[in-house]
Amino acid sequence: MTIDDDQLDRSFAALADPVRRAMIARLSRGPATVNELAEPFPITKQAVSRHIQVLETAGLITRTRDGQRRPCHLVPAALEALTSWIDEYRLETERRFRRMDALLTSVKEQEQ
């Protein structure tokens, strides 16, 4: 999966809000309707819908139709793309250290 800059911008912007992060946390436990998502917040239903739209545009959630209900679902792959982007610097450093581990093993064998 390629992570383009626009996607990263939209995703990080979407997560730069406590209400939307709480929604993501709620959805990580399973799908939820707009009403269920709105419940913990003292904000209008309109504002909730706007937050959901931001998350949907960022590709972090999707909405399906289930009869009259339109539950929201988390897109785990989109979140993984974000964490892997954050982790890349660490991984690159870790890769170098693993090469050093392997080299140290052969250095130790030579010494014996």
Next chain:
Amino acid sequence: MSETTINIPAGTPFVEVTREFDATPAQLFRIMSDRDLVAQWLGPRDLDATVEEYDVRTGGRYRYIHRDESGEYAFRGVFHTVEPDKMVIQTFEWEGAPGEVCIEKMTLEPTEKGVRLHQQSVFPSVEARDQSVEYGMESGIHDSMARLAELLAKES
């Protein structure tokens, strides 16, 4: 497995990395100072690294070149202070951005398990640091994409 901790505090020109190795300080120092061994682990990629010079002693110099499909990247610096098996202070400069010199201090400390490598880098500016970190991320992403592509080619 040893854990790598990396500190990149926002708004500062610092990067701090700590990692423990299952080896003696002398063994770790050896792979950090033997030119042929250095060539085998020096990042950002393990392929096509040419170590021209790697003279790890106070006043010594180093220069190495990475090559990939997008071109050549040369890095150079001097070893300001070297205390074998204990500490190295060196400069680091990518020749593509001359004058943006980073100072790195590495200490090797014996632990119960082996040896702890602690590396502190000070970049000339917050911008230079962020750019360098971002480049590390990008090359990491390219690297993993390339590996993934290789893997997929094998599987199919």
